[in-house]
Amino acid sequence: MLDVDGAVDRAEGGWIATGDEWVYDRERYEAIAAARRAEQAVMRDYMAAKRCLMRALRESLDDPEAADCGRCSVCTGTLPAADPRPATVSAATDFLRSQTIGIEPRKRWPSGASRRGAIPTELRPEVGRALALGEDPAWGDAITTALAADEPVSQEILDGIVKVLSRWGWPQGRPTWVTWVPSRRRPRLLPDLAERVAQLGRMQLVEALQPHAGSAPWQSDAPSQGAAGIAALRRWTATTALPAGPVLLLDDECRSRWTTAVCAALLRESGAGPVYPLVLHKIL
């Protein structure tokens, strides 16, 4: 129980005055402030490199055997090279790009939508994948550049996608066909990408989704997640009698996950097997 110097006691739903006078504990708070200032001074000394960096760290941790290390930039008098070796940068990039970025399926339709309640398991997509996440240091400008222009993606991006596919594992069987989410903003990027991925993976290419006649123009600034979901439910229709095998569903960006939820349901209702969503950029 938190006791503020005896003046109040915590009670259910709030506080109760004890009747004792409240006194500012100057000594205690000044001691805390002094301890914090001492810690800040240690950090400033470390940054200013006034003495061996390892000694500074060990002394801060009360290590009785703290001594000059002979290896740090203060001891040797030289800083590490400003430019890392290209091989190091390349290895770090490969490592960052090999991380799996999952996209969990949505489980319920938004309230107020034309569909209600839980999304039936057989209509949900599989756990999807994204190539890049947020301000992804693994991709940096490459993904921004790819999405800024409605053009075929670079070989670098395509190579990244191929690696994501090769690591996927396909829990519900390997996809036998590829389709994409039609986009008004980028009508060329995804059909082109779907065609290249289909060729590389020897999968059938099927134009399975179309914008719903009379659907509202794309709005990326829907006022809420629920509103985005309701809009997504009105946006597309699927071709009937689709191939029955598992399908890879390509999209450019993913934020609310409503696009993949709605498109997966439409594809499955039109005969498709398990749906694996793959997006270029998962926005945080």
Ligand SMILES: [Zn+2]
């Ligand atoms: Zn040192």
